Amino acid sequence: MHSIWKGTLSFGLVNIPVKLHAATEDKNIKFRSLDKNTNAPIQYKKVSSETGDEVAKEDIVKAYEYGKNQFVILEDEELEELKEKNDEKSVDVIDFVNLDDIDPIYFNRSYYLSPDSGGSKAYALLRQCINNTNKIAVAKVTIRSKENLAVIRVFENTLMMESIFYPDEVRPASDVPGVPEETNLSAKEIKTAEMLIEQLTTTFDPSAYVDNYRLSVDELLQKKLAEEKDIAKPTGKPTEQVTDLMSALQASIDKSKKSKKKEDTKKKRVKKAT
Template identity: 35%
Template sequence: MRAIGKRSISFGLVSVPVKIYTATEDHDIALHQVHDKDGGRIHYERRCDVCGKVIPFEHIDRAYDAGDRTVVLDDEDLEALPEASRDDIEVVEFVPSDQVDPITFERSYYLEPEKGGVKAYVLLRRTLERTERTAIVRFALRNKTHLGALRVHEDGVMVLQSLLWGDEVREADFSVLENPPRITPKEQQLADALVQSLESDFRPADYKDEYQEELQQLIDAKLAQGDAVDTAATFGQEGDEGEGQEQQGAEVVDLMEALRRSVDRKRSASKSGSTGKSGKPAAKTSRRKKAG
């Protein structure tokens, strides 16, 4: 893993230098859009409403629409905000762990101690474990101030979890629950029995994203059968232009090349641990013919 930043946990006069790592990753297969008739890539332009030109990122600022007026904020304006540039993870308070509602959790980050901060890191970790407390902190990341929860994860690693601010969680006010229906003892007994029949220890590794696995199988099967187009052609780059011939939007790749690419993708997927076989038969790969 590569660290995305360095900070110092500060509580009282104690400072713990740490490196921050993203604790989770997205394994969804990335799909892009193409024209259904010729397979060409679809692009979205950042076009200015005033001059009509396509604008590159380096010339794009952000703005707030205040109704009849708009406030434009450039990079210097945003970088000048003091809270968005702080380098410490400031402990605000220590609260009972069961008071932190999981609904407020956003992203999770592993914290690794720097060489000079291992002892203070272990001391803070042990204190949180012994007192069964979670540290509520303020920190800045990617030019944004966050509220966070600092707690102990497995293997003695501390995890920083960004939290939603209090006014970002909606109140669940459902009138239908104000007068709940009567539950009979027999109904409760059966419900308890059902729960007991499904009791188990939660092991996340036991669960697989079947949709992503079957999507990968579908893609690999299409590649293996040659049911694919040349990538360069999707960008409008034709390798062979014949006079008097209608431009082809895509070319079917050679079967051996498709097999090679399929094997390469499988190896990459297994190395990254993104998806695995689910043991289910591959999805159908017959190409649909469009009417007309």
């Protein structure tokens, strides 16, 4: 498992060199869009909404839209300066709280923390203390230039860090339309529903749940491949892309030679004819 970055986990005067690893992965099956007439992949170009012309990478700038078609431009140098100021790779513990105090709506992404060179003992100490006190740590960490709020807990003998949303990033539940305030429910209705919940109650086993749609799509793909059915290949010749400067120069020279040779041949024919 490769690490995303190396840094320091600090609580009090204790500093633990750690490595950060992604704890989850996206298993969704990704599709490409093809031209159904030629089976060639569709390319998406960046074009100006005003002229419709394609815009070169070096001519694209970042901007924030503060009003309808009103922008404030941010230069790459300005953003890079801010990035350098806020790119310290450290996990700073602020508080220790009870896990039950944090509603699951705040949880965002999960990461594993592993000890880096020389950090094993301090790592084990923090893990043991979190287990003994049944607490979790609240910390701040910068990931990809964004300062995140996070919690650190123990998961299967490994310290896990989960980034959580700031309070102003969670939309108020009171804004959800159509939610009933109070509804007259009979005691019989409530008792029957509670009995159903009791019958469906079990011990949580993650392995019992699967993504049936993804498995069905994968099964369909494997079947098509095995039967060599609906296999798409571009009907035209692939476009050669010259990416190397020397290759581009050589191609230009060769093209110039061919053009000159044709022109000389044409001149000779005209001369003979006269």
